[in-house]
Amino acid sequence: MNRWTETPDPNAADILDHTSDFRLSLAVTQQPDGADQAWWSVLIELADASIDMFETAARTFSADLLIPVAYDPADRARVFARQPVAIYARLPLIEALNKRSNGYHVVALQLGAITPAKYLDHAAVGPDLSAIAVSADTVVMAVVDDGIAIAHDLLRKDPEHSRVEHATVFEALPVAGGPCSVGRALGKAEIDEILTRSTFNALLDEDVFYRDTGVVDWRARSVSPVARQASHGTLVAGLAAGHDMQAGCDIRPVICAALPARLVEDTTGLDSLPLLYLAFHILLKQARRFQLPDGNCAPVIFNFSFGNTGGPHDGTGLFSTLFEHYFGPQGALARDQQKAWLTLPAGNINLARLHAVARGRKPTQLSLSVQPDDRTPSLVQIWMPSDPSQTHPGLVSVQVTTPAGQSGSITSKPGQSTSLVDDEGVEIARLACQYQGGATQRALMTLSLSPTAHLAGQPPLAPAGNWSLEISTANIAHDQQVHVWIRRDETLPGTRSGGRQAWFSNSDYERFDPFGLPLAVDPPLTDCPIRRSGSLSGFACGASPLVVAAFSEREARLSGYSAAGPLAARAPGSAAARSGPDLAALGDDSHLMRGVRGAGSRSGSSARMSGTSVAAPRVARYAAEQIRDWHGETADWSRWAVEHAPFHLKGGDDVSRTGAGGVRIDV
Amino acid sequence: MSIFPENAYNAYNAYNAYNAYNAYNAYNAYNAYGAPGNQSALLSGAFLSTHDGITGAQLDPVGQVCPGAANDVRNLPRLAAGVRAALYQAELGPTVDITFETDGLQPQAVLWRRATESGRRRAFVFDRMVEMSAPTVDQFQTQMALVSGYAQIRPDRSAEILTQVSAPLPFYTTIGFIDPARTPYTIELIHAALGFATAVTQRMKYALAAKRPVLFSPQIQPMIATPTHGSLPSGHATEAFLMARLIWKLLKASGVRQYTENEYWGEMLMRLAARIATNRTVAGVHFPVDSVAGAILGCTLAEHVASQCCGGEWSSASFEGTNFDAHHDFDWHQIYRVKEDRMESQARSGRGIWMQSAQQRCAPDFETPAVLSWLWGKALDEWQDISLDAG
Structure with missing residues (x-):
């Protein structure tokens, strides 16, 4: 019979992060022989230390540590009061780091996911960061998502030339000694070369292209969503940065990172945060390559159409602070004066009872x-x-x-x-x-x-x-x-x-109104502790991103799933980072025709997807037209956007759900 | 994150396929009209009573009747389609023979092409047309990783897989404008070729006896019933590439501008064939290497059928399974070139040459069977452009 007892680990009080520890012990129990050999992505937070200092301190575990080459010597030397770093590590090191008493400068730790060793390259040499000269009206579009069909005609400017300047594919076999410690990094020249040799009789054979780029590898236990008819990342990238190939667009270069599909073997759960940090670090470096004629970096719009229910939901979580870490006053990249905005979905769990x-x-x-x-x-x-x-x-x-x-x-x-x-x-x-x-x-x-x-x-x-x-x-x-x-x-x-x-599953949760429509807001007098309010994605609680809710066009109402503020209260005297999403964009054609049409995984095909995930890139597309000339805060811009291109929403005065209101953006 | 595959769109695709099948069925019904089993008892009774009612006294001989035109293609249009189909098989079937050789490391099936006839005792010489040996069991085992990988897109492909279980001609009607009303002889030609190829493929499969994926792992769990015949060569790949190349030959021979100024139709036909072949791997009933062998056989048979109809060249080809790198997937570009309508002369891996092909000329005294030449001509006529601008 099951019983509650003291946690078996005698040093449980010293554990830094219990969820990570629990998942590790689950891995050990399930696979006692192989647990030591598995590589995990891990996000660590260093206090008053540089990456070099951390590596030196952890040198006894050097065989169990891989610091991605995306962190260049300058990154590795800098000391911050607190600095999140994505690493790859094996069990002995992770267990040593996951102690409050660790001597490695680590003050927080979050376990990511098991990463097959075949995707790691310990001999990677670092990426090409040479400058790319672009015209004055260029805005870089950066997309982090799951499978992204980089050969899609919406991301090409002619049959054999891509608009994708950089793509990191985390779940692809590395090219030995390549520019990437995990997966494969493709630059435009390589993408174009593979496009050319995948073209037969003037028709691109996309199956061949994705095979040769390593994006689709049928021998792997997991298969990229790009192999399927519809892929989240492709539709999102198409909405944010897709342009008719015939138009030959060259003022919206694309840089992207494709996160791995969830591993079948990884039954300990998954946290995408470490890889997300790494993806942003890689793309931020890539974004800085684009130089305007005046010598400044071209503005960049990031879109990340994922949500998360974890975190403190008060704007202080690790993801919420990601942007501030790079672009805040003391940030890692602030000196470069690159204008960067980030669009995020509000989240889809308003009705999920989480x-x-x-x-x-x-x-x-x-x-x-x-x-x-x-x-x-x-x-x-x-x-x-x-x-x-x-x-x-x-x-x-x-x-x-x-x-x-x-x-x-x-x-x-x-x-x-x-x-x-x-x-x-x-x-x-x-x-x-x-x-x-x-x-x-x-x-x-x-x-x-x-x-x-x-x-x-x-x-x-x-x-x-x-x-x-x-x-x-x-x-x-x-x-x-x-x-x-x-x-x-x-x-x-x-x-x-x-x-x-x-x-x-509390029985006093009211799901429907008297007419049977799902209730999108908590009933006013309810005592039920399950709350729709405050359901905003844990990623979307920071001050600076543009957080986008979703509306359904035909009914002119916010979509029921679209998550709401407010945030959890912070310490007395601290203002809330935001009250909810900034604005709302199209997420559904109607309640019955859910979702919007967008790019399917192959050129010329289309798919339908729903959610705040597809609303956010629509705003990213619009923001790209404005970022260059906007000198205020992003929150101010969202109010301007709603005034400039309004979409009237019934009941749209609920700021915690709709922010400044609905915006109509044609794609 | 929410992902909703476009279900309505999928359903629309399936609906199209279904319509095409209806058309195909209608064609079958047309065949069946002339079949003896279709006589109606009621109609026969009515004929009898009508005869009794109006015939009257026996006439004297009514006049001279000319003899029929012996062995003459002019008879063919007046025959029921099913009768013609039997004639086509009677012509095509004897053009090949299959033997089985066990000299090398792996058993080899050889498809022979009948060459020349000599003397009143009809002695024939045969040329080796296709030599095929299977990979080893270890190679098939290696290919299981690919079969498992492809299994992950079954939900995406299920409509295609289910509607392609029988010969997937309807899919070709989406590329070439094939319809029972518009191109009945093209359909006859394709079915004649398919009927011929089925016997050849089954004999090759029987000779090589390659085991199916379901025998290598209990976790493949194919989404359709695994056929009882051998795995290599893939019958679907054979048929798919046979159809694709035959249709492409008709389009090229038509001289119509859009078919001859570029290779778009040919490329698309081959992509379709490859997708049909790959869908069988997705379903879990074939290894990719089965499709490789099937594509080689299908392309060779297409050339053979065309040469039986029109003379000219035919292809010889070989597939040596042991030299195929089992880590590799099926890639039809290694086998066939659309622009030249030619099979590649050679394909190799680190293990050696796994495919060879060469163009062969028919003997100078080779006479195409009139029945088949007639069929080809009728089919080709169906692809002539009708336009005020023609020419």
Whole structure:
């Protein structure tokens, strides 16, 4: 019978990030022989140290560390107060880093995903960063997404010449000694050369092109979405930067990075943040190559059409600070004076019941429905109110009860943890508390559950069913709140990860209005802790990005899934970074004809996709026309855009959902 | 992130394919009209009573009847399509023979082409037309990685795979304007070639007895029933490339401007053939190397059928499976050149030469069977342009 007990690791109180630790121990339990050999992407945050200093400190683990060549000698030498760095590492090093007492300058750590060794190149030499002279009206379009069909005619200026100046494909076999530590980096010259030799009788054979660029590799266990009829990255890139090939557009060069598809073998879950940081670092460097006639760098618009439910949702999370890290006043790239905007989707989880709020004198009860046949872990984050004190008194207590009725509890005092173990003493769930310092300054409780299924029935397996969480907030101030988030864990169409999404299943959640329409905002008098408000993507909580909600054109209403602000409250005296999205753009033609048409994976084909994912690149396209002459903040620009190209939305005055309002952008 | 494949569009594609199939079925019904089994009992009874009612007394001989034109193609248009189909098979079938040799490392199937006839006892000489040996089991095992990879796009391709289970002629009607009303003899020609190729392919498969992917792993789980015959050469690849090349030959021979000024139609026909062949790997019933062998056989047979119809050149080809790099995928560009309508003379891997082909001329005294020449002429007529600007 399962029982709650002390976390098996005697040094549990010293663990820096419990979710990462839980996932690592899951990997060890599932594959005891191979766990040491697997390479993981990891995001570490260094305090008052350079990358070189970190590498020197960790030299005893040099065989288990790969620092991507994207960090050039200047990057490696710079010291920041806090600096996130994406690395590749193996288990012995990650375990050493994931300690509060580590001696490697690491103050935060986030585990990414297992990366097959065949995609890593330890002998990479660094990318070509020579200047590219461009005309004065050039704006660089940077897209980070999953499979991007770089040979699509919308991204070419003639049959054998691409508009893509750089593409990093993270899931492609590297060319030995190439310019990229992971995957393959393609420059325009190489892309054009492969375009030419993939063209037969004046027709480009795209199957041949993607085979020769390594984008589609049928022998790999995972296959790029570009191999399918519709691919997210292609449609997004087409909306943001696609132009009719016959037009021969040369003022919107494209740089892009294609993130890997989720690995079938990786059953410990996935966090894309480390690779995302690396992708941005690579593209920021590439973007600086484009030189205007006056010697300045050409402006650049980034679009990243992914969402996330993790993070503190107050603008201090690792992704929220990414842009500030590079472009803020003390940023890594500020000296170059390159104007850069970032468009992000607001997120699609407004109706997904992944967000809850606990507050008040009475304990908050949450029913967590954990799915059977879920072959990846289910992860919950419970973010405490801001707590800049030194003592972290642990005023909130959380009790977790399994479907079979066994309860375990801890308080929000950092360092506390309790684990659910099976008859063999194997850990199958962990409730733990850690403190997130830096700008965040909150305690974070994590509930990590093992998969509920394994094809071979191999433990550890957590029971599926209704788990319950009881969150006692009687000891915190009446205006303070605890935010609870379930991490995304679902199988996207066309992928085989085996994840199934857990959700909050409280019976008092009202889904529909009296006419049967899904309620897009929380009913005014509801006591239900499950909240649509505050469902904004964890990536989209920073101040500077343009955050885009989605509307449905025919009904002239915001799409029901489009996520909403406000953000979680920050420390007293700190202003919220934003109140919700900045503006709303087309995400659906109508409620019935969901999505918009865009580029399919092959030239000339089209596909339909829905979501704030497709609204954001539309704004990116429009922003590219304006960025050069706009000298204010992006938030001001979004208000200007709404006035300049308005799309009237019914009920569009809900700032936390629509921001400045709807904008009509023809593509 | 949300991804919604364009389902409505998929459905539209399937609908098109379905329509094309209807047309194809209509053509079959037309064939069946003349078949003996189609007689109606009611109609026969009515004929009898009508005969009884109006015939009257027996006439004297009514006059002279001229003898039929023996072995004359002028009869062909008056024959039921099914009867003509039997004639085509009677002409094409004897043009080849298949033997099985076990001299080398791997058993080899040899397709012979009948060359010349001599004497009243009809002694024939045969030329080697296709020599084919299978890869080793280890090579097939290596190819399983590709089969597994392709399995991941089954949801994308399922409509194609299901509608291509039987000979996928309807897909070719989307590139060449083929329709029972417009191009009935082109359809007859293609079916004559397909009927001939089926027997040849099955005999080659039987000779080589290559095992199917489902026998290499329980995790392939093909999305359609695995055919009971051997895996290599792929029958679908053979048929697909046979059709593509035959249609391309007709288009080129038509002299019509859009078909002759560039190679777009030919390129598209070959891409279609490759996609049909690859879909069988996606489905989990074929290895990519099966498509390689099938494409070589299909291209060779297309040239053979054309040469039986029109004379001129034919191709000889060989596929040596053991020399094919099993890590490699199927790539038809290594086998055939659209512009010249020629098979590549050679393709090699690090293991050696896996394909060779050469153009051969028919013997000077070779006479094309009149039935087949007639069919080709009728089919070719269907591709002549009708335009005020013609010429």
